Amino acid sequence: MHVKKLFTLVFIQKENEILLGLKKRGFGMNKWNGFGGKVEPNETIIDAAARELKEECCLIVKPGDLKNIAHLEFTFEGQPTLMDVRVFSTKIFEGTPKETEEMKPKWFDNDGVPFDDMWLDDKLWFPYLFQGKPFFGHFHYEGFDKILNYKIEEQVSMEAFYANRKLK
Numbered sequence: 001m002h003v004k005k006l007f008t009l010v011f012i013q014k015e016n017e018i019l020l021g022l023k024k025r026g027f028g029m030n031k032w033n034g035f036g037g038k039v040e041p042n043e044t045i046i047d048a049a050a051r052e053l054k055e056e057c058c059l060i061v062k063p064g065d066l067k068n069i070a071h072l073e074f075t076f077e078g079q080p081t082l083m084d085v086r087v088f089s090t091k092i093f094e095g096t097p098k099e100t101e102e103m104k105p106k107w108f109d110n111d112g113v114p115f116d117d118m119w120l121d122d123k124l125w126f127p128y129l130f131q132g133k134p135f136f137g138h139f140h141y142e143g144f145d146k147i148l149n150y151k152i153e154e155q156v157s158m159e160a161f162y163a164n165r166k167l168k
């Protein structure tokens with residue numbers, strides 16, 4: 001049995017660009033990533049996503065403008081934790097990205113994403129993100145630098161994915 005922990009991950013996009021942040025501390029330090037973190041007790045997932053985005057790069061989004069585009073799961077060999085990551089994207093935001101204690105934001109062209117300085121799995125699923133295809137991904141790591149096995153499954157919609165999951 002795994003112990004599930006819930007996280008958010010938000011990608012801010014323009015027509016051909018994506019905003020990433022260089023994580024300055026903690027888990028995933030020195031990697032470029034979207035913005036997100038743990039969901040607090042008594043907080044909805046989507047409110048947590050908007051809160052973390054604001055805390056990490058000072059951009060404001062209306063929770064209703066965040067589109068759930070993926071569900072990621074991460075497990076680690078020999079560890080009981082299952083990281084359950086709800087992924088959102090939007091092109092609608094207010095403000096200018098600002099560096100914070102946690103993240104240094106930067107816009108990248110879609111064809112210039114720095115995969116060598118990101119989590120290993122990201123290069124496997126960013127094509128779905130860029131093509132706007134909803135998906136589920138599970139990645140089983142040994143340590144943080146080796147993927148032992150994984151699956152990525154395109155979904156008809158995330159609503160259908162969660163409805164189907166509840167039935168199981």
Ligand SMILES: Nc1nc2c([nH]c(=O)n2[C@H]2C[C@H](O)[C@@H](COP(=O)(O)OP(=O)(O)OP(=O)(O)O)O2)c(=O)[nH]1
Binds near residue numbers: 010028037074119
């Ligand atoms: N792109 C990508 N993101 C990942 C992977 N694994 C993983 O945890 N993440 C994301 C999910 C979360 O947004 C973030 C981890 O959350 P965090 O530890 O920064 O959470 P937090 O801000 O609440 O933590 P804290 O430092 O405040 O305690 O990293 C991965 O393999 N690829």
